[in-house]
Amino acid sequence: MQVDPERHSRLVRAITDAGLDAIICSSATDVLLCTGYWPVMSMSLSVVTADGEVHAILPEDEQELADATSGAELLTYKPSSLDDISNVGTRLGAPLAKVGRRLGLLNSKVGIRVELSVQPEPYVVSANFHHSLTGLISSVLPQTTLLGCDDLLENQKAVKTKSEVAHILESVHLASYGFGAAKSGVQPGLHEPQVASTVQSAFDCASEGSPVQRSYGSFFCMSGPNSAKAGAAFARTRYRKLQGGDLVMIHANTCADGYWTDITRTYTVGQPTLRQREIGSAIDEARRAALDVIQPGVAARDVDEAARSVMRAHGFGEAFTHATGHGVGYAAANANSLPRIHPCSPDVLEEGMTFNIEPAAHFDGYGGMRHCDVVAVTGTGCKVLTDF
């Protein structure tokens, strides 16, 4: 097991280019990026140096998972004990001091996250460092200068390595089991939680025999007028009963070992009406228009405009209330994840970027339709990772 060499060389170059000696991360997806290990409880730290050293400090409970996925040098600590009631913040001090000494970080410039970020959750509970990471590092490495490295991390996450794209494909593969159960699961008379639960079960049982250690995440069902509200920043399954003629949106944010999906499909209860076929045609056409322009060097806002102009031409410009996409993989649902496929985006596409393309139309009181794919930029165009 070794750390992904492509990611390792990019990270080390970025740390060097930023004039840093090291970066220290605590957020689960940041630790995954740096080490290949996806922490369960977010009680772990990763340290990557400009010299190419990669260390992770983790609770001993998680060592089995880290051993299976990471080539980092691992240091474990006991997250709790019957002998004292000190908390994790205190318990991290000694191993961090040890790593700091071992890596010569006593008089160094260290990058940490300082800005607000939106992150997918690795478990039902997570540690949150609030402001304490600064204090922790300063207490054990008092001569260290701390600097923000938020942009460095976000830029690294935007462009995936070949190995990371393969992980995202595996994640999409598991999610596809859920969608495989969706079409037949959408039946009049069922309530939204019943439909969501059928789809969720198909996903939850799909990891059988897969190389994935932990698959996780949620499927949502939004029907009829509730599907019109799916343009919000979050999805929500309510208690509505499906009725003939409904639009029914099934939305997934799922992951495999920390690599996330953001996928939506829309179904109809019974045969689609003329209006539904018209909306569906516009969305299909907008999707193809966006996919057609994706290639390295293209402005992300031009991809948005390709989809948006089709929606406008069909009279659905006002109904397409959100951006055409955003970075996906290390992020799930996060409009600010790079690249932003947004009318005002300054981002330029590069090979290896993965993001969603989600043309949609929302009509208050009636319903909404969205088709959300995850795509990867290739050398000459793009590959739809969600080709089901």
Place this chain on the structure above:
Amino acid sequence: MQVDPERHSRLVRAITDAGLDAIICSSATDVLLCTGYWPVMSMSLSVVTADGEVHAILPEDEQELADATSGAELLTYKPSSLDDISNVGTRLGAPLAKVGRRLGLLNSKVGIRVELSVQPEPYVVSANFHHSLTGLISSVLPQTTLLGCDDLLENQKAVKTKSEVAHILESVHLASYGFGAAKSGVQPGLHEPQVASTVQSAFDCASEGSPVQRSYGSFFCMSGPNSAKAGAAFARTRYRKLQGGDLVMIHANTCADGYWTDITRTYTVGQPTLRQREIGSAIDEARRAALDVIQPGVAARDVDEAARSVMRAHGFGEAFTHATGHGVGYAAANANSLPRIHPCSPDVLEEGMTFNIEPAAHFDGYGGMRHCDVVAVTGTGCKVLTDF
């Protein structure tokens, strides 16, 4: 709709006693504590002043949920727009400045969380402020002195109001649907994800007709030798097939509108063996011993010792590897949530405290058994909230 008057008066008194003019919170359960509103995306702030003002700043997408549950003064902001790509950290500045001016916080002492905390997750993705909350407040309220209020918040969360206990009971009620499906769901030949999924579905569909806006959370299944690993800080459903003679642990961390449960039941595949009956008897006895001593004024460590001494007497002292319990309600799985029912705990029980009692025995390579209840301290003893 008003803010829970019992909580409101306790919070205001605590803010005053701490010499603070206000507290500003961003973590989802902290905002819930202060306002009754449980944020979806953790992109909300609550402000409570020593004068008794309670404000929440939230994304406009979440207003419907906040209106239904909170008596706080609500200010909304647009979390995203097609007209610019600024992020949430930036968008929160203007409404926070407005609240600060309105509440006279320009030259005040404001409490915020600074320490690491372990929090249950409200959604599949969440905003994390990292170190930026300090910067945000300082930029819009530059004369403000920021002080840590971690202990204030943890102490407030430890002792629930009558209304909060009722919310936790509703949460337990929804979780009980999952456990209702567990006994018949534990069958030889099924894999752990199939059992977990059956139980999860029963929970996910239970909120039908309930007053709860959002129920959420996970059920886990750990069988045979995997159940021996359940003493870890986290639960994990693996891919093992259930076999006759197995111990099978079903563990839940679920919530209803932000009030969390932490519940475990252990089943056997087929009739329990003599060894399993012996372990089960010891755990039952340890549980009763702990429940018997719980009342206001009792040292939390004496509750731990009541359970632990029974386990020792049965020869299972070494197998009971973790503390007897910890605070539950605003917390799910967090060994440091107050009160800590732990051999070294300095905590003293008070009426309204809610926590789990989870005597257990783990045997590497064989299996583990745990019975985890949620209880509330009453005026004269305790009430088991998970009486199923």
